Amino acid sequence: MNRVPLPPDLIGGALGIYERYAPLFWFGVRNTLLISLSATIIGLFIGLFFASLKQLKIDNKDNSIVKVTKVVLRVIANLYIEIFRGTPMIVQAIFLYHGLRPFIGWTPLTAGIVIVSINTGAYMAEIIRAGIQSIDKGQYEASRSLGMNHLLTMVFVILPQAIKNAFPAIGNEFVVNIKDTAVLNVIGVSELYFQSTAVAGIVFRFRDTFLITALIYLFLTFTTTQLLRIAEKKLDTPEGLVGASSSSSKNFFGFKRKRGTS
C-alpha cells in the first residue's frame, strides 16, 4: 500500500491510523464484547451454582452420607472461589489454554470465553452470597412456613431478591470484564488489545494506536455503565422484577382506597 505517511503528531497520527485500520479495531471490539458479555452471563450462572453450594447447611437430621456430601460440595465451592480469585486471570488463561489444548483442542476464542466465565463465576459466587445474606431471614421463614422446600424458597423467593440487590455489583463485573479480556491476548484471542498491537506493529506507532484503543475502551465501558444505570433505575421502581406485567401503572393510580374495612 503506497500512501502518504501518517502525520507525526499524536492526534493526526491517531486519526490516520483509525481511518486506515478501523475494521481491525472493530473486529477486536466484536470479540471483546462477545467474550465479556457471554462470560458475564455464564459466570453469573456459575456463581449462582457455587453460591448455593456454599449455602448448604448441615442439619442434625441428615444421615451421614448427606452430611459428607454437603461438606465435600462446600469444600469444592470454597476451593474454586479461593483459587480463581487468588490467582491472576492472565496466569489462569495461559495455564488452562495450554493445559487443556492437547485434550480438547479448543480455539483461543472458545478458551477465552471459558476462562473469563470461570474467573467471573468465582467473583459472582461471592457477590450472590452477599446478596443472599442481605435478604431478611423472615423471607426464608415465611416461604418455608408456606410449605415451600429449600430449593423452591431459593429459586422463587430468595434469589430474585438477592440478584436484584446485587445487580450493581453484577453489572460492574461486566464492565470489569470488558477491560480484563485484554489479558487474553496472551493466548492469541483477537480481542481489542490484541488487534491494537497488530495495528501498532504494522504502522509502528504505538502511542498513536493506543490512543485509539483507549478511546474505544472508554466508549465501551462508559456506554455500558450508563445502560446499567438505566436498568438499575428500572429495577428500583416499585414494580421491580415483577416486570411490566399488566399490573402496575393502571392500578397504581386507579386503586380505590379502602382503609379500615374488613
Next chain:
Amino acid sequence: MIDILNLSKSFGKQEVLHDISLNVQEGEVVCLIGASGSGKSTLLRCVNLLETPNAGKIIVDGVDITASFNIDDYRTKVGMIFQSFNLFPHLNVLKNCTLAQIKVLKRSQKEAEEIAYENLKKVGLSDFATMNVTKLSGGQKQRVAIARALCMNPKILLLDEPTSALDPELVGEVLDVIKDLAKSGLTMLIVTHEMSFAKDVADKVVFMDQGVVVEAEHPSILFNAPKQERTKAFLARIVHQ
C-alpha cells in the same frame, strides 16, 4: 388437635422453654401472653418447626411432628403470621398469595387466583390484588399475609404478635380480621400483647413467664381471678401502663 407434651427448648445454654405442656382443641383460639422473653414466640415457632425442640413432643392431629416426617407437607397445613409480615416484596399482592399454591399444592394458576381473590376478599383487600406489596400500609400488609396463609387452607393458624409492628390506628383492622377468623372455627394460636383482644376472642389464655406456662385458663377467669401470684403481678403491670 395440638398436644404439646413436656416441651423444652434451649439456645446454647439458655433454656427458653422449660417442660411446657399445653393442649389446643380443634376450633379453639388460644392466646399466649406474657412479658418479652418469656418464650411465647419460641413456643409458637416450635409448633411450626421453625425451631427444633430439644425435648418433648408436639402431637398434631395424632402425628408426632418432632419425629422425622415430611416437614413441608405439614407446614402447608399450619399457617404462620409474623410480626414483620414477611411478604415477598418482589411479587405483587396476588402473586404473594398464589406462589405457594402453585408450587406446593400444584394448583393451576387460574384456580390459585380464584382462591387468592376469595381470601383477599375475606380480609377486605380484593381491590388491591395487582398492587405491589411495598405500597401497602402495615395493616394492609398484615392482612395480605393472613390471606396468603389462608390460601393454603390451613387447619391451624399461628400468629406471632400480628399487630406489634403496626401503628396504633392500624391495629384494629387486623384484629377485626382475626376475630372473623376466630368465629369461622379455625384453630388459632396467637401470641399477643393486646389484652382486650385476648379477652374478646380467646377460648383459653395462656400466661407464660420465664419459659414455663404459669396459668392457662378461660379469659374470664385468667383476667378477673388469676390464681397465681406471677399472673397477678403481670396483669397489674399491664393495667397500670
